[in-house]
Amino acid sequence: MKSFFTTYKWFAIAIIFLALGSCQDDFTDRAPEDAISLDDYYSSDEQVASATNGMYSRTWFQFENKFFWAVAEVGSGNMYTGSPDVNAMRNFSLNGSDPELVNGWSSLWANVAQSNAIINFLEARVGPAVTDEVLQNTIGEAYFMRATAYFYLVRLWGPVPIIENNLNFTTTPNINTNRVEDIYTFIEMDYKVAIEKLYEKTRTANYAQNGHVSKGSAKAMLAKVYLYKKDYTNARIMAEEVINSGEFKLLGGDQLPSKTFGDLFTYAHNNNEESIFALQWRGDGNYGSANNCNTQFGISTAEVSTSNASYGGVFAPSQDIITAYSASDVRRKETIMLPGDVYPNVKVTPSGTLIVPSADDIGGQGAGAAIKKYCIGIVNGSVTGPVDAWAMMDNNTYIMRYADLLLIHAEAILAGGASTSDAGALASINAVRNRAGLANLTTITFDDIFKERRLELCFEGDYWFDLGRIPRSQAISIMAAQNRGDRNNAQYFTPEEKDFLLPYPDNDVAKNPLLTQPPVPYTFN
Structure with missing residues (x-):
């Protein structure tokens, strides 16, 4: 997306793009793009329910692919990388021309734009056979996605424009940013609408039914928003409503003792009972539909590789995090791979079970360790699911889970x-x-x-x-x-105060100089 200042054409693209999702909860049956008509596509409950499917994956791809890890994990000191396209936050040198910064920014605004399309226009485009319950749930999903995109935008950039309808700005591309407190109010309002409209669910072992968000998902995210606002009373109320509902459970906890922390990050446990909101990846032959983490993380040497590509291990654990876990903490092995660790369910090339090599031979970034989370190894039937032409896979990425x-x-x-x-x-x-x-x-x-x-x-x-x-x-x-x-x-490296918020992309500042001006209050309807 060139800019978040969109035209009417963006709306048409958004509706077509969103309609690419499956009519099923597991996103496996996608309609071809050239078969979609804006006038008659939303004639059934199944078609309406599928309208948000693309917003669980493809709209988030450029955010999750590299940007998310390069900022949130390299920036925080959890990950290390020497790869020049993703290492600017290691020494706090990120600038407005960074391609991954632009990708992350654009991806979040794509989520806002497409959420707006559904919120503002879907109801007028449904046929008489569509039930109101399905319509409202779908609109509730859009409110949830818009709130989540803004929750990232405000924490990463601070003041940004609040845009409720992209068509309002087709002739006025210069838009003021709004105050951080107003953005948080907007996020809170959107999650509350989502809570009102979304289905109430109980997460079960029927994982195919768990992919889409629920009232509990919105309540959990709202609890997190309240925590960031230091509104502890409401954070507690929301959290306790979710806990008391019984919707979610810890894998390996008292209620699911046969499962483990490590199961959380396997393909077979996509949309498990602990998953509150996860990005749903499904390779379909198009770039940007599947998950690149198995390549980006893990081990890639001539002797041992967990990657399905000719390269891998772009990110590695930092030296700081390697020593953070106690010896008795079972999360360490499922988070960080150290020399000598054995993973019977992870297959590697040239062949065999993963036995992590010595620190000198682990490859990647010279960290002497590798990342285990989201690393599921070379394609191995139902254990890993399929792999696409870019070596990307179908394991989910968590945005929030019950822990x-x-x-x-x-x-x-x-x-x-x-x-x-x-x-x-x-x-x-x-x-x-x-x-x-x-x-x-x-x-x-x-x-x-x-x-x-x-x-x-x-x-x-x-x-x-x-x-x-x-x-x-x-x-x-x-x-x-x-x-x-x-x-x-x-x-x-020592960060400065300015390093805790990211720079706006240079191209967007050039198009909209108001981005760098003091934020203004937002007028709520």
Whole structure:
């Protein structure tokens, strides 16, 4: 997308693009683009329900492909890379001409534009056979997606324009940014509409039914928004509504003891009981429909490779995160691969089971370790699912899962205090810890929760945002102390205040100089 200042043509493209999704929840049956008519496509419940399918994958691709990891994980100090296209945040040198910055920005605005198309125009384009329940749920999904896109935009860039209908700006491409507090209000309003409109669900072992978001998904995301606003009362209320609903469960927790933390990141467990919102990848022969993580992470040498491509291991664990896990924490092996680790279910080339080679031979970025999360190995039937022509695969990417919600609940109860021994807070954090093989805590502080969030959600894109919501001096101190080099060359970089928000893309600033002007209040209808 060239810019977020769109024309009417964007709306037509958006509707066509969104209609590419399947009429099924698993996105496997996509209609051909040239067979879609804007006048008669939405004549059935199945067609309306499929309208958002593309928004669970392709609209997010350029955000998730490299940008997300390059900013949220390399930037936070969890990941290391020397690859020049994704390493600017390692030393805080990202600028407005960076191609991946442009990709991430454009992808988020694509989500906003396409959400707006559904919110504003879908209802007028449905036939009489479409039931209102299905229509409202689909519109609710669009509100959810718009809120989620804005939640990333405001945390990454700060003030951005609030756009509710892209057609309002076809002749006025110069748009003011709006205040951060107004953007958070807008996000909150959108999630509340989503809660009202979306289906209520219970996540079961029938994973094919779990792909789309629900009332519980919107409540969980809203709890996270409240946490960022330090509205601890409402964060707790929302979190407890989700917990008490029983919709989600921890894999490997008391309710699902036969499953494990490691199962979360396998193809077979796409849309599992813990998944609150995940990007749904499905290779269909088109670039940007599947997940590139198996190539970007893992090991790629002549002797051992987990990649289906001729390259791999673009990202690696940082030296800082390699030493962060205790020996008894089962999450370490499912998050970071160290020399000697064995993974019986991961197949590698030239052949055989993955036995992680020595630190000298692990390849990739010279980190002496590799990333296990989202690394599922060379294509291996139903274990990995298929691989497309770009070596991309169909395993989901989490935006939020239930463990995150439980830690939000504990922090909301703490509510900025020095410590708590509240039974509810302890139950939530200890559920996460027990699954990891760790002992119960009897009292918790913010530092306990902050550490647990890093270890639990490592390589899932949260640590950068957690660092962004603590006192700036504390975040700078943490990041300045991180070894941001490889295992042979320690390097340290100290961020400045300006580095916690990203620059606007140069091209968009040139088209809309108001981006760099002070934000203005937003007028809510």
